Amino acid sequence: MKKSFLALILLGFMSGMVVSCGDDDTNSFDDYKNVTDDDDDDDDDGGNPSGNDSTIVVRDSLAISIVWDGATAQLTGDVDSVTFSQSGADVTITSNTDKFLELTLSGSTTDGSLLVNSLKKYGIILNGVSIKNADGPAINNQCGKSLYVTLADGTTNQLEDGASYAESVLDQKGTLFSEGQIFFAGTGSLTVTGNSKNGIASDDYIVVNGGTITVNVEDTGSNGIKANDGFTVNEGTLSITVAADGARGIRSEARTTIAGGNTTIVTTGDCDLSDSEDASSAAGIKCDSLFLMTAGNLTITSKGDGGKGINCSDTIKFEGGTLVAKTTGSNDDGKPKAVKGDKGIIVSGGSFTATCNKSWALDNGVDSETVSDRITIIGTPTTKTLEKRKVIIEYQ
Amino acid sequence: MEKRLIILLLTAFTVVTQGHAQTESGMIMGLEVEKKVNKQIGVGLEADYRSRNDFKTTDRWSVGLNADYKLTKWLKADAGYTFLNTNFREKITTGTSKTKWRPSYWGGRHRLHLSLSADHKVWSNLRVSLRERWQYTYRPEKEVDRWKIDETLKTKTLDTDYVRDGKAKHQLRSRLQVEWDKKRALFTPYAHVEFYNSLAVEKIRYTVGTDIKLGKQHSAGIYYRFQDMRNQDEEDSDPDMHYLGVGYKFKF
Numbered sequence: 001m002k003k004s005f006l007a008l009i010l011l012g013f014m015s016g017m018v019v020s021c022g023d024d025d026t027n028s029f030d031d032y033k034n035v036t037d038d039d040d041d042d043d044d045d046g047g048n049p050s051g052n053d054s055t056i057v058v059r060d061s062l063a064i065s066i067v068w069d070g071a072t073a074q075l076t077g078d079v080d081s082v083t084f085s086q087s088g089a090d091v092t093i094t095s096n097t098d099k100f101l102e103l104t105l106s107g108s109t110t111d112g113s114l115l116v117n118s119l120k121k122y123g124i125i126l127n128g129v130s131i132k133n134a135d136g137p138a139i140n141n142q143c144g145k146s147l148y149v150t151l152a153d154g155t156t157n158q159l160e161d162g163a164s165y166a167e168s169v170l171d172q173k174g175t176l177f178s179e180g181q182i183f184f185a186g187t188g189s190l191t192v193t194g195n196s197k198n199g200i201a202s203d204d205y206i207v208v209n210g211g212t213i214t215v216n217v218e219d220t221g222s223n224g225i226k227a228n229d230g231f232t233v234n235e236g237t238l239s240i241t242v243a244a245d246g247a248r249g250i251r252s253e254a255r256t257t258i259a260g261g262n263t264t265i266v267t268t269g270d271c272d273l274s275d276s277e278d279a280s281s282a283a284g285i286k287c288d289s290l291f292l293m294t295a296g297n298l299t300i301t302s303k304g305d306g307g308k309g310i311n312c313s314d315t316i317k318f319e320g321g322t323l324v325a326k327t328t329g330s331n332d333d334g335k336p337k338a339v340k341g342d343k344g345i346i347v348s349g350g351s352f353t354a355t356c357n358k359s360w361a362l363d364n365g366v367d368s369e370t371v372s373d374r375i376t377i378i379g380t381p382t383t384k385t386l387e388k389r390k391v392i393i394e395y396q
Numbered sequence: 397m398e399k400r401l402i403i404l405l406l407t408a409f410t411v412v413t414q415g416h417a418q419t420e421s422g423m424i425m426g427l428e429v430e431k432k433v434n435k436q437i438g439v440g441l442e443a444d445y446r447s448r449n450d451f452k453t454t455d456r457w458s459v460g461l462n463a464d465y466k467l468t469k470w471l472k473a474d475a476g477y478t479f480l481n482t483n484f485r486e487k488i489t490t491g492t493s494k495t496k497w498r499p500s501y502w503g504g505r506h507r508l509h510l511s512l513s514a515d516h517k518v519w520s521n522l523r524v525s526l527r528e529r530w531q532y533t534y535r536p537e538k539e540v541d542r543w544k545i546d547e548t549l550k551t552k553t554l555d556t557d558y559v560r561d562g563k564a565k566h567q568l569r570s571r572l573q574v575e576w577d578k579k580r581a582l583f584t585p586y587a588h589v590e591f592y593n594s595l596a597v598e599k600i601r602y603t604v605g606t607d608i609k610l611g612k613q614h615s616a617g618i619y620y621r622f623q624d625m626r627n628q629d630e631e632d633s634d635p636d637m638h639y640l641g642v643g644y645k646f647k648f
Contacts, residue, residue: 014588024449025499029545032552117548142548372425 011376012295012371013019030192031166035097035119035326036387061100066091066114067133077091095119103160105129105157115170121180126157126190134162141178144204149176151188151211160193163220174198174226181229183208185234186349189259194221198251199240204231205254208261219243219269230254231287233296246272246280248311256287256312258321269303271334281334283308290314291341293350295321302327309354315363316341320350329343331358337361338391348378352393361391417490419636422448422455424621426643436466440476456482460507474511479504480533484632495545498560499550503540507533521578529569537562542589568593582609615621617643 060080073089082101083094089112095101101122105114108130116122122143131138139160141147152155161175171179174197181204184190192199194217196267200206206227213222213236224240224247231252238261240249249265250256265284272280284300285291290313298308298321309325310316316339326337338354339345340363354361362374371386375393383394428442440462448455457607462476509530515525542558545551548554570593575586585606592599605619623637 012548021499022449022452023483023486024453026488026497029543029552032545032550035551035553096546096551117546119549119551 009129033119045190059095060098060321061102062095063102063104064093064095065104065106068069068105068109068112068129070109071111073107073109073112075124076095085102085134085325091115093117095122098102100356103132110134113138113140116143118145121146121148123150125150125152126155126186126188126212127152127160128155128157129190130158131163132158132160135164135166136168137161137165137175137177139171139176140170140172141180141182143178144180145182146183147178148183149190151184151190151213153187155188157188157190158193159190161196163195166197171203173203174199174201174222178202178204182206183387184208184213187211190214191216194218194224196221198223198226199242200224201226203228205232207231208233208236208238210236213239215240215242216379217242217247219245221247223247224249224265225250228253230256230289232257232259233261233263234259236261240265241268242266243268244282245269245304246274246282248286250285250287252255252285252287253289254287255289256285256291257291258296258298260321262297263299265298265300267300267302267307268304270329279306279334280332281306281308281311285309285313287313288313292315292319293317293321293323293342294319295350297322298324300325302329302336302338304329305332305336306330308340309338311337312341312342313343318345318347318350318352322351325355326353327358329357335359341365344376345374346376346378347381348392349395350393352391354391358389361387361389399516408509408528419638420448421450421638421640422446422453424643426507426617426641428643428645430645430647432647436464439463445544446639454483455479461507470514472513474509474513474529476509478507480507495547496542496555497545498540498542498558501534501540503538503560505532505535517577523575523577525571527569527571527573527574529571531568531569532568533565534636535563537567546606553554554583565594567598583607584609598625598627598628600624603641613647615645615647617641617645 005180062081064075065078067074068089071258073086073091075084076224076256081097085092088110092115094117101118102122104125104127106127106129110132111134112131113133126149138161159175165172173305175192175194182202187210189212191214199215199217204226221244224242231250242249247267247326249267249270258276267282268286269282282302291310302309307327307329308350309327327338327340329336336356338356338361339388342365345362345364360368363375366373369375371388377393381391381395385392399474425445426442428440430440432436432438442460444458453634458478458480458546460476460478462474464472464474466472482500483500486500487498509529511527511529513525513527517523537559537622539559542555543552544555569590569592571588573588574586577584583606587604590601591597601621601623601640603619603621605617608616610616619641621639621641623639625636626635
């Protein structure tokens with residue numbers, strides 16, 4: 001008995017060691033394609049919101065044309081190389097090849113959309129298209145890599161979302177939403193209307209390199225443009241109007257750069273008082289990191305109560321270009337400021353104008369009754385007007 | 397008699413484990429060496445091996461040292477250290493649009509414990525004991541694989557440099573045991589229930605088994621254990637377990 005019990009234990013040990021050598025992980029992901037974050041290193045622009053290195057290295061490419069016609073859409077081209085589905089005029093494209101996907105959109109629909117899942121960066125050419133989606137974004141890009149939006153020469157394009165969105169497991173943060181970066185280019189025009197959320201939104205950064213882009217967000221919506229990781233304008237014309245209380249023309253949670261182009265922003269909303277402890281004011285540009293302007297034209301008018309022109313929780317550096325920031329709203333619930341940089345306002349070039357009909361034109365975080373304490377001026381400007389509600393600095 | 401008892405335990409184990417589809421089964425195998433230094437002090441060395449996933453996956457192995465001191469005839473104190481090499485289960489986190497998968501991995505843990513045990517013979521050969529044990533377990537941080545899963549594209553991307561944070565945990569274990577302790581008997585059958593407390597009851601173990609005296613210095617043991625998991629941390633959740641345990645002990 002004793003021997004047999006000892007033998008049982010030894011047998012148990014040995015068989016246990018041999019049998020229990022597997023793992024109990026799910027095998028669901030075994031067949032999934034293994035990709036690496038640096039797959040695009042050869043032409044990567046990740047982490048560079050300036051967009052100056054956004055040249056596309058074209059591998060083999062796929063070209064698909066989508067033409068909307070009312071309640072339907074027609075897909076032609078390399079459709080056999082991707083997976084696609086249609087529900088009326090709602091089109092979903094899934095591409096997991098290494099090839100560069102180029103989608104050309106045209107036609108018109110009042111109840112359609114485009115949803116794209118792509119393994120690699122890809123491009124959309126807006127070639128005279130009008131998409132209105134009654135219950136979600138007009139274009140929803142679920143690819144975390146770059147999306148190149150080209151506005152075809154001579155075309156006018158329109159995107160509009162619905163008054164409410166259908167529930168989805170996917171993020172859908174605006175009329176044109178992208179998980180990855182968005183680069184705008186081209187010479188055509190695009191009008192984006194937001195009825196429910198942001199006009200254009202990216203969970204990465206946004207760069208405008210061309211085109212004429214108009215963004216109108218109704219008072220039922222939110223910001224004009226929302227970017228998590230930065231926003232840059234290099235060229236092109238950008239016109240933004242937002243109406244909701246607390247809405248921002250451009251909401252950037254990282255660095256914001258104006259390096260060219262013509263940007264006009266109008267906000268009409270008052271302070272958002274829905275949070276009783278923290279009223280949130282509307283602003284032309286609201287950014288959480290450095291605001292830098294080196295060239296181009298930027299005109300901001302903030303008309304609502306307590307509205308801001310530029311509201312930056314970091315430093316504002318103005319080195320060139322022309323800035324006109326104006327607030328015309330009252331100060332019942334908030335304090336309007338034309339230019340507010342919590343860690344400083346530094347002006348060293350260009351033409352800088354900030355006006356305000358209530359409160360102070362400038363706020364650099366220093367609580368001083370002297371205007372010159374509220375701004376750092378580098379060099380010798382040719383014009384220097386420093387008044388409480390009007391500041392003009394100009395260099396030759 | 398002996399064979400019948402073992403067969404009975406094995407049969408009970410088979411029947412119970414087949415009745416619970418949501419649980420897993422596993423084996424615990426233990427080896428223990430104990431040295432009595434004098435009437436009051438003893439030291440021991442033990443090794444432990446466990447499996448899970450219906451015996452198919454090694455769950456952990458451990459080695460430990462302990463020392464005990466008999467404070468009175470009925471009260472004993474005990475302290476020890478155990479190193480546990482654990483096969484941590486995989487974890488799948490599903491977000492609104494992203495899934496993250498951390499495969500299972502091997503990692504070490506360190507455990508210290510302090511115990512007080514009291515026992516009392518209540519009737520004839522029936523002995524009741526209560527053990528209160530505080531244990532502290534530390535899991536050092538470790539760089540492990542984690543994958544970002546795209547269910548739509550059917551792709552996975554390795555999340556490089558992912559570090560699973562270190563974690564410390566205090567638990568109070570309370571064990572109440574009854575045993576039939578008859579002198580010179582071959583078998584010492586027992587049953588106990590043990591609660592694991594860490595602000596809330598996290599685990600309850602129900603064990604029934606017997607020690608088998610193989611000689612003056614040698615003994616073996618066999619038992620069935622059901623481990624009922626409750627109020628677990630989300631990141632350490634384990635299923636309920638049925639264990640078949642065997643052990644060998646050498647005293648000198």
